[in-house]
Amino acid sequence: MAHQDYQEMLTAQALNALDADDARVLEAHVQGCAECRIELSSWEDTAAGLAFAALGTQPVEPTIQLRERTLQAIRAETLALGTFEGDGSRVSNVVDLDQRRPRSWTPALTWGAVAAAVVFAVLGASIFILWQQNLAARDELARLTQQVREANEQLARQRDALGMVATPGTRMTELAGTNEMPGAHAMLAFDQSGRALLMAKGLPPPPTGKAYQLWFIAGGRPLPGKVFTTDNSGAGMLTDQIPAEALKAAVFAITLEPKDGVPAPTGAIYLKS
Amino acid sequence: MGLSNRNAATSAFRRPKNSFIGNLAVSLASYIPLLQIGTLQLEHAHSIDVALLHAVARRDEQALASLYDRYRVILFGLLVRILNSREEAEDVLQEVFLQIWRRAADFDERRGRPFTWLVTLARSRAIDRLRFLASRQRVTDTAAREAPEEVSDAASDTLHSEQREIVQRALAELPEEQKLILLLAYFEGLTQSEISERLSTPLGTVKTRMRSGMIKLRELLGSQMKSLR
Numbered sequence: 156m157a158h159q160d161y162q163e164m165l166t167a168q169a170l171n172a173l174d175a176d177d178a179r180v181l182e183a184h185v186q187g188c189a190e191c192r193i194e195l196s197s198w199e200d201t202a203a204g205l206a207f208a209a210l211g212t213q214p215v216e217p218t219i220q221l222r223e224r225t226l227q228a229i230r231a232e233t234l235a236l237g238t239f240e241g242d243g244s245r246v247s248n249v250v251d252l253d254q255r256r257p258r259s260w261t262p263a264l265t266w267g268a269v270a271a272a273v274v275f276a277v278l279g280a281s282i283f284i285l286w287q288q289n290l291a292a293r294d295e296l297a298r299l300t301q302q303v304r305e306a307n308e309q310l311a312r313q314r315d316a317l318g319m320v321a322t323p324g325t326r327m328t329e330l331a332g333t334n335e336m337p338g339a340h341a342m343l344a345f346d347q348s349g350r351a352l353l354m355a356k357g358l359p360p361p362p363t364g365k366a367y368q369l370w371f372i373a374g375g376r377p378l379p380g381k382v383f384t385t386d387n388s389g390a391g392m393l394t395d396q397i398p399a400e401a402l403k404a405a406v407f408a409i410t411l412e413p414k415d416g417v418p419a420p421t422g423a424i425y426l427k428s
Numbered sequence: 429m430g431l432s433n434r435n436a437a438t439s440a441f442r443r444p445k446n447s448f449i450g451n452l453a454v455s456l457a458s459y460i461p462l463l464q465i466g467t468l469q470l471e472h473a474h475s476i477d478v479a480l481l482h483a484v485a486r487r488d489e490q491a492l493a494s495l496y497d498r499y500r501v502i503l504f505g506l507l508v509r510i511l512n513s514r515e516e517a518e519d520v521l522q523e524v525f526l527q528i529w530r531r532a533a534d535f536d537e538r539r540g541r542p543f544t545w546l547v548t549l550a551r552s553r554a555i556d557r558l559r560f561l562a563s564r565q566r567v568t569d570t571a572a573r574e575a576p577e578e579v580s581d582a583a584s585d586t587l588h589s590e591q592r593e594i595v596q597r598a599l600a601e602l603p604e605e606q607k608l609i610l611l612l613a614y615f616e617g618l619t620q621s622e623i624s625e626r627l628s629t630p631l632g633t634v635k636t637r638m639r640s641g642m643i644k645l646r647e648l649l650g651s652q653m654k655s656l657r
Contacts (some may be wrong), residue, residue: 167620167635171555172613174621196540198522201646204504204615206551207595209509217504217518222496225522226489229529233487331483 156180161191169198223380312392316352319344330407330426332357339426343407349397351380355409358385358425366414367425369393369400377408382416477542495546496525503550510554510615511561520557524550524564555617598648606641609634 161184167173168181185191285358319325325346332339338357345351361384363365369380378401385391408427410420446630477498503524507517527549535545599607612618612626620638624631 163635163639166639167613169642170610170638171552172618172620172623172638174619192539196544198642199548200541200544200645201642201649202614202648203541203547204595204645205599206506206547207592208599208611209615210502210505210589210592212589214501214505215508215514217500217514217521221518221522222493222500224494225525226493228522228526229489229492232529307452378585428600 156184158188158191161185161188162194165195165198168195169202169305171423309392312352312394315394316344316354317351317394319346319352319385322346328407328428330355330409330428332426335423336425339409341409341426343398344427347402349399349402351395351397353383353391353393353395355383355385355389355391355393355426357389358391358409359389360385360387361411361414364414365411366416367391367409368412368416368420369395370408370410370420371397372406373401373403377420379416379418382412382414470545472542474541476536481528481532481535481537481542481545484529485535492525492529495528499546503546505552506547510551510558510617516557516561517554521550526551527553552592558617566640594649600647601648602641602644603637606644607639609637610641610645613638 159182164177164181168185169180171178173181185195240342320327325344328343328345330341330343336358339355340357341353341355343351343353355367358367366382366384370381371378371380378398380397381393381395383393385389406428408420408424410418410424411422478497480491480495480498484495500521504517504521507520507524508514511517511520520603528546531549535542599610602610608627609623612623613620614639618626620634621631623629626636627634
């Protein structure tokens with residue numbers, strides 16, 4: 156296409172009346188042709204003059220409010236984008252106190268807030284309930300664990316007792332309740348090494364701060380054994396080690412003593428062999 | 429808008445720091461309103477418009493307010509003419525000044541006049557909106573019918589009236605077929621092919637008449653072109 160062909164397209168381009176393909180071709184040419192750029196600018200001035208043909212005898216004006224709306228839109232955009240001032244410094248995005256406006260709540264926002272509050276409350280209640288259930292489950296687990304541990308200990312003691320009773324040379328001695336506790340009864344098994352097992356029945360649980368204590372009486376002198384308690388059924392069990400000097404003792408007794416035991420009996424004898 | 433009203437209106441806007449030229453331009457703009465005509469004033473008006481656009485590029489709200497005051501009538505009139513709706517025209521006018529705010533830094537006075545830049549911007553937005561609204565249902569001769577008959581000496585806006593008269597007189601001297609094509613292109617945003625289809629006229633004829641009409645229009649406006657800002 157010759158230069159003159161481009162020049163003849165400039166008037167139409169100034170009116171934006173070129174078809175798309177022609178416009179693209181001309182724009183590519185104008186980019187590199189200073190003469191056509193100047194000529195196009197001149198034609199654009201002519202075309203712009205046509206704007207005055209739009210004016211009527213009584214020029215129409217936009218509403219007064221449009222001016223303020225436009226400037227408010229510009230301010231809002233400036234605040235939103237944090238645009239630059241002429242000296243290159245960034246305008247602060249901080250809104251002055253006197254520029255703050257109350258949030259305009261729409262019905263959608265209100266219902267949204269209510270829905271959010273309800274969801275938050277339900278969520279909080281659910282979390283609280285789950286927390287409580289978790290605490291209860293932990294307590295139950297601890298209780299069951301304790302029961303299992305006690306059952307295992309009891310089972311182990313019973314196995315020891317059976318094992319001791321079945322061991323050759325083990326001696327068995329019966330303890331009967333005295334007048335203090337006539338319904339009580341106990342069996343004491345001990346082997347030659349002095350390992351002893353006491354199984355008692357009919358002994359009520361000792362009062363608070365008290366416990367039953369086993370005594371080995373040798374040569375008329377009571378030697379202290381361990382203390383034990385009984386359950387609500389009146390049953391109790393104790394393993395102990397008989398002192399060497401008491402291995403040949405013929406008498407065994409049980410008294411009610413302070414819960415930690417005493418070196419010499421202080422309470423009444425409840426059972427004796 | 430009177431001088432006192434303009435000052436009252438623009439005083440509500442923040443005046444950015446370090447904007448001496450912008451402030452000067454705004455001050456001069458207050459004393460050289462759009463209505464004045466004459467070589468000296470027009471040269472000043474051109475310089476003021478350039479200074480205002482540079483100030484807007486530096487985010488001077490007051491400069492933009494001054495540009496709005498100076499151009500709202502001509503731009504709004506153009507938008508109403510293209511869109512045939514005051515409501516749409518107001519909407520687009522706001523968009524135009526938002527675009528001026530965003531793009532003022534793109535303006536280069538060595539490549540064109542502020543008036544041409546602003547009018548071209550407004551017209552382009554209006555044509556885009558017109559196409560969006562698909563409201564090209566107006567009759568073929570709408571542009572031509574509405575244009576020249578409105579010339580009147582009773583115009584309240586002296587400068588607008590005089591400038592409008594200059595253009596209308598020039599248009600009146602154009603052959604009708606050339607004038608119609610120019611107005612269809614300018615106010616309805618039709619391309620040459622669309623005009624050819626609309627008028628059932630060969631495309632080559634449309635191109636020839638469009639170019640001839642523009643050449644004739646420029647000759648008729650001649651030395652008065654400068655008075656068109």
